[in-house]
Amino acid sequence: MIRDIIPDIHGQADKLTELLSKLGYRETRGTWRHPEPGRSVVFLGDFIDRGPENARGLHIVRSMIDVGHAQEIMGNHELNAIHFHTRHSSTGLPLRAHNAKNLKQHARFLDGHPVDSDAARDAIAWMKTLPLWLEFPEFRVIHACWDRRAMVGAERHLNDARLDDQAVEWSADPDHPHFQAVEVLAKGPEAQLPDGTTFTDKDGHERPEIRMAWWKTDARTWQDIAICVPDPEAQLPAGALTADIGYEPYPADAKPVFFGHYWLNGEIVLQAPNALCLDYSAGKEGPLVAYSFQEGARKLDLGNVAVGWPQADNEI
Numbered sequence: 001m002i003r004d005i006i007p008d009i010h011g012q013a014d015k016l017t018e019l020l021s022k023l024g025y026r027e028t029r030g031t032w033r034h035p036e037p038g039r040s041v042v043f044l045g046d047f048i049d050r051g052p053e054n055a056r057g058l059h060i061v062r063s064m065i066d067v068g069h070a071q072e073i074m075g076n077h078e079l080n081a082i083h084f085h086t087r088h089s090s091t092g093l094p095l096r097a098h099n100a101k102n103l104k105q106h107a108r109f110l111d112g113h114p115v116d117s118d119a120a121r122d123a124i125a126w127m128k129t130l131p132l133w134l135e136f137p138e139f140r141v142i143h144a145c146w147d148r149r150a151m152v153g154a155e156r157h158l159n160d161a162r163l164d165d166q167a168v169e170w171s172a173d174p175d176h177p178h179f180q181a182v183e184v185l186a187k188g189p190e191a192q193l194p195d196g197t198t199f200t201d202k203d204g205h206e207r208p209e210i211r212m213a214w215w216k217t218d219a220r221t222w223q224d225i226a227i228c229v230p231d232p233e234a235q236l237p238a239g240a241l242t243a244d245i246g247y248e249p250y251p252a253d254a255k256p257v258f259f260g261h262y263w264l265n266g267e268i269v270l271q272a273p274n275a276l277c278l279d280y281s282a283g284k285e286g287p288l289v290a291y292s293f294q295e296g297a298r299k300l301d302l303g304n305v306a307v308g309w310p311q312a313d314n315e316i
Helices: 013-022 054-066 076-085 100-105 107-112 118-127 148-155 165-170 177-187
Strands: 002-006 026-028 031-033 040-043 070-072 133-135 140-142 190-192 209-212 257-259 275-277 288-294 305-308
Touching (some): 013 054, 040 054, 054 070, 076 177
Antiparallel strands (some): 002 288, 133 140
C-alpha cells in the first residue's frame, strides 16, 4: 500500500490537481481516485488562505476524505480560522481578533466564506473535526512539530487528537496551559532571542523570537537552531544557546515523521534521516511537493518525492 503525503496547499487548487495527476490520481465520480487499490493521500493541513481557490481546494480535499481516499490533519491556518470564526462562550468576542493583520492573512478564505455565512459555518465545522496529528504503523504526520511533551499536555483536553469546543477556547487563551501545547504542535516551538534581539521575517514583521528546528540533534548556536530566518548569520546573535529554551530534538531512533509549515525553498532535502518537511512554499511561488510512502519501507528516500511545478496564481 502507498500513501501519498501532501503538505500545505493554501488555496492552490491547480497545483493540487497537477500534483495528483502526476501521482496517477484521476478525477472520477466527483472526486480524485487512484487506480491502485488502497492507495490514498495524507494531507498535512493548511488547506486555506494565500492562494486564489480556497473553496475549490477544500472541495477536492473534502471529497477525497468523504469517500475514504484521503486522511488529514489540522494546520495552523485551520486553527486560526476556527478562532477567527468562533466567538467566546462568555464574552461573545471572536477568539482571534478581526484586526488588519489577521484580515489580510485570511482574505482569500473570506472571499468565498464571509464571516457568519453558511459557507464559513460549514467549512469551520469541518475544520473542527480535524486531528492535530496522525500516527501510522511505520510513520507519523504533524503539521509543525512532533513533540511528545506537548502532546501529553494537549491530550488531557482532546478527543482522539481533536479539539472539542472547550479546547478550542483554551487553545486561544495565552494564559491557559493548553494554549502553549497546541501552539507547539500546530505552529512549532519558539525560543525568545537574548538581550532584546529581534529580526525581520520574510513578511516584514519584526520578531523577538525564532522558530526552532526541532529535528536537529546537534544544534549548538542560535544560527544552528533557527528556521525561517532570512539571513541567520547576519540577523541572529552569535554564541551558544541558552539552557532555558526547552530544546528537545526529535529522537534519532523514532519512526519517520513528515510535516509541512516551514516555507522552505531550493533543493529538497531531508531535515534528518527520519524527518522530512514537504512545504516548499506552494502557497506562493513554490511547487507543491509529495512523498509516496510505500508500506514496509525502512528509511526515507528522496527518490519517492514528487514535485508538481507551480502555475500562475496571483497569490497574496
